[in-house]
């Protein structure tokens with residue numbers, strides 16, 4: 001079975017570090033690019049990432065650099081793991097050093113960020129296609145994956161979406177192992193929409209928890225939220241079945257019920273009366289649902305897709321909408337058929 005031996009991982013936050021660790025566990029060579037030179041140094045010299053993935057011993061075979069050209073040199077595949085709003089900028093810088101594989105073709109890029117571009121409403125694969133060398137094959141990796149658990153080798157399953165079945169299978173072989181099991185899909189759009197929108201729904205579920213609205217309300221939000229993910233995925237050309245998999249339902253279940261989630265915990269704090277800006281000011285880690293909520297509000301309107309929960313999160317987080325009025329607005333929507 002074909003696989004890639006040398007990988008570049010672009011982004012050394014919690015998730016990039018955990019994926020580098022996963023790749024090492026699968027026997028691959030990994031060079032990790034870090035935005036901050038001190039993070040690169042800590043990973044290479046101390047085998048640790050204290051700022052973004054504390055308390056995890058990293059594989060000593062992971063080398064890291066703050067130099068994109070160095071990280072990309074000789075790579076056979078590249079994982080893009082920056083926060084979503086930085087992916088296009090970093091991708092454009094990476095394009096100048098993008099490695100060529102067999103037949104002089106650009107090597108594949110695997111999108112591991114979960115979000116939607118704030119300025120354009122584009123999915124991350126659309127951003128990547130815009131800035132990477134023409135013809136770069138694209139895949140997306142998404143699913144229920146708290147980085148700390150993955151880094152420690154706890155059992156995890158993900159969706160690996162790629163339109164090219166042969167490339168998808170090679171990527172599964174490259175990263176997969178007993179504790180990290182990728183399931184192949186051909187639906188890039190569905191996988192990306194699931195990963196992006198679930199962060200906004202996790203904020204909503206956190207608000208429900210913080211406000212003390214009960215477990216029934218959370219189950220209702222998860223289920224109706226899944227309907228919102230499905231509607232958007234289909235409107236953008238994805239398949240409804242994808243949303244029922246690890247990258248949709250799976251990730252939503254995880255993120256919408258655990259304080260390990262940055263999005264859920266932000267929602268809890270907001271539900272308890274703090275502003276999202278206050279919570280964000282105290283964090284170095286990215287909370288993708290905040291910008292995704294704003295991007296989605298515009299996208300849903302442009303496409304005419306009904307996404308009331310996501311729009312309510314946007315109103316609370318970005319428009320200073322009153323929490324109880326917004327919740328009341330959702331609860332007083334007209335009754336409707338469940339399938340709609």
Ligand SMILES: NC(=O)C1=CN([C@@H]2O[C@H](COP(=O)(O)OP(=O)(O)OC[C@H]3O[C@@H](n4cnc5c(N)ncnc54)[C@H](O)[C@@H]3O)[C@@H](O)[C@H]2O)C=CC1
Nearest residue numbers: 012013014015016035052082084086113114146147285286
């Ligand atoms: N942490 C997790 O458990 C998981 C995260 N993801 C996704 O992975 C992506 C990256 O998230 P994390 O690794 O968690 O990030 P993180 O919150 O651990 O770290 C923030 C990252 O942003 C980088 N950064 C800050 N300013 C930057 C700039 N101007 N340009 C480029 N990079 C900059 C930092 O160097 C750092 O790598 C996000 O889209 C997230 O949703 C996906 C699955 C799991």
Ligand SMILES: O=C(CO)COP(=O)(O)O
Nearest residue numbers: 143144145146261262263
């Ligand atoms: O995407 C994730 C788990 O699958 C991480 O979620 P948070 O960004 O909410 O921590």
